[in-house]
Amino acid sequence: MDDHSEAKRRVLDAAEKLFMERGYTAVTLRDIAQALNIKQASLYYHVAGGKEALFVEVVERNLARHRAGLCTALAQAEAPLRAKLLAVAEWLFSQPPLDLGRMIHSDLPALSPAQAQRLERSFHEALLQPLEEAFAQAQATGEIRPAQVSLLSGMLLTMLEAAHSLPTHFRALPKQRLAAEMIDILLDGLRLRAGL
Amino acid sequence: MDDHSEAKRRVLDAAEKLFMERGYTAVTLRDIAQALNIKQASLYYHVAGGKEALFVEVVERNLARHRAGLCTALAQAEAPLRAKLLAVAEWLFSQPPLDLGRMIHSDLPALSPAQAQRLERSFHEALLQPLEEAFAQAQATGEIRPAQVSLLSGMLLTMLEAAHSLPTHFRALPKQRLAAEMIDILLDGLRLRAGL
């Protein structure tokens, strides 16, 4: 599983940048090769399986990084849930934005069914699972009131990715402030209250 | 601006279904023609400008419908903001899901800059503007506390579209219940409280 060969890493980096920005079908192997100042055919030296294999490898590496980053962000941040979620936002903003919707509805259907299913599973494990655990823990300690953890995780992830990727035209504030406000609103709505 | 010719409407319907599902680059004219049981070249009788013109016309029609639907939903629903937002959710769920992220980062860059800019403007007018007005009004009447209306609109739209389009695998509840819970959490976070 080690990616020896520095060159291979550079190929994956360039491919990741383009695939994550524009999606699977919109990016050509020539685009990727051009970004590396090499010719399209040279890519086959690094990734034998061609475009699809390259895409799968890129996404899987990206998701593994996300899982690791999210888990350490959640583990290292201090106790209150708010701080942990802010750490999550900070981590997500440090990464290239991922368009979950396009991935699932546009990119995955263009792959072989086996690969598509594998990637969809990775999505859940890397992105939702860590958040679900954090919310469940906060519920167990009574920090927030009970609610579907999968719902909360999806809400947060979706909102943060939107804040991360949507152009300035759609948002007046810097994304960090925007994230903080969204998290505050979310947590205010989840506070323990009399009558619940 | 009238789309006489029933046939033209059928073409736009088929194109809209495919374009909205898979995105601009992933859909070929042959895909659309096949859905209509005609040949690819026949599409040029209905839309002279080819693929790009077809896409722009489809999206513009979709957004006009959204603007109208959102405005009447917001106008007809009874007073409390919660009811209005639920009506918005109901309307959005009655329409084919739109992937705002893919649209902006994948589809628009594949068009000529002029058309891309035009569509991006339409997005704001059709989707965000009606919601922004509703939030501003609720703030004016003191129903919710002050907050960036563009932020709130973006949050709501993003969350609802995610609930609408993400596969069951990512959500345990039916999307209507999910929307209701998200709206409640959002509004709970915006209630007037002592100290604000």
Added chain:
DNA sequence: GTCTATACACTGATAGAC
């Protein structure tokens, strides 16, 4: 590791018959 050359399929688009 990267290149050139090339095969082959597919895509958008045009011309013209019916």
Added chain:
DNA sequence: GTCTATCAGTGTATAGAC
């Protein structure tokens, strides 16, 4: 309105030289 035929352009992929 829809067809067939056809084109140029682009896409992935392979073979083999350096």
